[in-house]
Amino acid sequence: MIRCCSTFRRVASIRHLTTKSEQLQRALASRPTIYALATPPGKAGVAVVRVSGPHVFDVWKTIVRRNGKGKGKDIMEHARLIRCELLDANDGEVLDDGMAVFFQAPASYTTEDTIELHVHSSLAVLSRLMSSLSALPGVRQAERGEFTRRAFEAGRIDLTQAEALRDLIESETEVQRKWARKGVEGRAKVRYEAMRNDAILALATVEALIDFGEGEDIEEGAWDQARRRVSKLRANIAHHLSPSQRGEIYTSGLSLVIFGPPNAGKSSLLNHLAQREAAIVTPIPGTTRDVLEVALDIAGWRVKVHDTAGLRPSSDVVESIGVQRAGQAVEGADLAVCVLSLPELVNNGFRVPDMIGKHVTQETVALLNKVDAVDPAQLGEWLDFARMALPPGTPIWPISIQRGDGMSELSDGLAEVIKHRFHSEGDEPLITHARHRAHLEATLRFLDAFLALGVEDVVLAAEELRYAAKELSKVTGLIDVEDVLNAVFKEFCIGK
Ligand SMILES: Nc1nc2c(c(=O)[nH]1)N(C=O)[C@@H](CNc1ccc(C(=O)N[C@@H](CCC(=O)O)C(=O)O)cc1)CN2
Numbered sequence: 310m311i312r313c314c315s316t317f318r319r320v321a322s323i324r325h326l327t328t329k330s331e332q333l334q335r336a337l338a339s340r341p342t343i344y345a346l347a348t349p350p351g352k353a354g355v356a357v358v359r360v361s362g363p364h365v366f367d368v369w370k371t372i373v374r375r376n377g378k379g380k381g382k383d384i385m386e387h388a389r390l391i392r393c394e395l396l397d398a399n400d401g402e403v404l405d406d407g408m409a410v411f412f413q414a415p416a417s418y419t420t421e422d423t424i425e426l427h428v429h430s431s432l433a434v435l436s437r438l439m440s441s442l443s444a445l446p447g448v449r450q451a452e453r454g455e456f457t458r459r460a461f462e463a464g465r466i467d468l469t470q471a472e473a474l475r476d477l478i479e480s481e482t483e484v485q486r487k488w489a490r491k492g493v494e495g496r497a498k499v500r501y502e503a504m505r506n507d508a509i510l511a512l513a514t515v516e517a518l519i520d521f522g523e524g525e526d527i528e529e530g531a532w533d534q535a536r537r538r539v540s541k542l543r544a545n546i547a548h549h550l551s552p553s554q555r556g557e558i559y560t561s562g563l564s565l566v567i568f569g570p571p572n573a574g575k576s577s578l579l580n581h582l583a584q585r586e587a588a589i590v591t592p593i594p595g596t597t598r599d600v601l602e603v604a605l606d607i608a609g610w611r612v613k614v615h616d617t618a619g620l621r622p623s624s625d626v627v628e629s630i631g632v633q634r635a636g637q638a639v640e641g642a643d644l645a646v647c648v649l650s651l652p653e654l655v656n657n658g659f660r661v662p663d664m665i666g667k668h669v670t671q672e673t674v675a676l677l678n679k680v681d682a683v684d685p686a687q688l689g690e691w692l693d694f695a696r697m698a699l700p701p702g703t704p705i706w707p708i709s710i711q712r713g714d715g716m717s718e719l720s721d722g723l724a725e726v727i728k729h730r731f732h733s734e735g736d737e738p739l740i741t742h743a744r745h746r747a748h749l750e751a752t753l754r755f756l757d758a759f760l761a762l763g764v765e766d767v768v769l770a771a772e773e774l775r776y777a778a779k780e781l782s783k784v785t786g787l788i789d790v791e792d793v794l795n796a797v798f799k800e801f802c803i804g805k
Pocket residue numbers: 412415416417418425465
């Protein structure tokens with residue numbers, strides 16, 4: 310009975326250590342008011358300037374003057390957009406005619422009192438408005454991600470949600486948008502918190518063992534219980550770290566690498582997919598030297614398509630470096646597309662050079678290009694030979710980039726392959742950022758260190774678990790680690 314309570318007391322004390330202190334709360338109230346342009350700078354119909362912090366009332370009083378139907382009234386109503394004139398704080402001159410809205414703390418994006426000033430998006434209006442704002446006491450321009458950072462510091466969102474907000478802003482395709490939304494909703498947050506909770510519960514059990522020393526009959530049972538819990542957590546994390554669970558492809562996109570012998574039509578394929586002359590196409594073998602990247606939207610996925618140098622032995626220094634890079638790109642690809650020239654295969658007796666063959670697996674899409682340049686009567690036969698030259702099961706699509714044969718099937722086919730291979734039903738990947746991966750790898754090392762210890766090393770074992778829990782806390786930002794926070798928020802734009 311007493312033991313049981315002691316266990317819980319410890320859990321509570323560990324939690325207490327890691328939650329935001331009251332001191333921090335007080336610091337929040339006395340900080341500067343920040344402002345920034347929330348829309349992109351430039352000529353446009355409307356620009357939004359956001360202002361957040363303790364001086365928002367003064368800002369409103371000084372520069373917002375109601376006109377239209379609300380003329381003369383100066384009450385600030387939560388979340389109500391009003392017509393107004395914006396005044397220069399220094400000389401009272403009307404600098405623009407606009408709209409303004411006030412959000413009362415804590416019901417705002419940052420959780421602080423916030424106002425938004427909607428003005429005409431003009432360089433002159435904005436520079437006057439900004440200099441007017443910075444002239445006000447306690448008011449300064451926001452740093453990158455500072456609005457979101459305040460939402461984080463107030464506990465409205467965790468670090469994974471802040472990162473997902475950034476992903477949402479960066480998103481260009483449907484898949485990216487959907488995954489960013491999941492993150493914003495807290496899908497990852499909940500799962501990382503559950504992992505940390507497991508580590509903390511195991512830690513509590515182990516600490517109870519320390520408290521009650523050796524020779525107790527409960528010792529064995531409690532130790533086994535902690536080990537079981539840690540083993541399960543370890544397996545869970547190891548699963549998420551496995552190569553099949555790469556959630557980064559949803560947010561950052563997946564990489565498609567085009568490879569093959571020189572002159573097969575690799576650059577022509579890239580240009581076809583990109584619908585522009587992204588790469589140089591010439592009849593000279595060895596035209597492409599370096600890896601060229603173009604980001605495309607294929608069926609809602611962000612796909613970084615890479616064109617590479619044709620794979621062949623070369624005595625040219627530049628070309629051989631290109632060939633080496635091409636090989637590395639293929640090895641690191643999420644999807645490899647091999648372009649072969651059918652007439653060339655016919656000419657060399659369907660020998661696929663080893664430099665290329667070694668990269669062709671069932672996971673590779675093989676394109677037999679230039680079908681326009683072979684005798685149509687023999688096409689079927691040549692395709693059969695080509696199939697025999699490649700590993701069984703390799704998808705093989707005959708095409709002519711020049712004449713257009715098979716090109717719409719190619720686009721649909723690529724979309725199908727991507728959907729089929731990377732779509733996740735049910736078993737949803739967790740890791741969508743390299744940062745999360747690094748923390749989980751570190752967690753795994755601490756859990757392994759724990760599992761290598763015996764009950765006689767219970768003090769050391771508790772230490773390993775404490776490190777593991779701390780590492781998991783860094784993912785969500787439950788423990789503020791300044792360098793982690795700085796790294797996350799510096800990726801934001803000003804005004805977010
Ligand atoms: N005009 C405008 N549009 C915008 C934003 C904004 O700041 N201003 N946003 C900014 O990026 C996004 C919306 N995000 C928001 C997230 C939370 C809250 C907010 O006030 N949350 C409080 C209260 C909720 C409520 O009153 O219903 C909370 O969650 O406690 C506001 C906006 C996109 N559109």
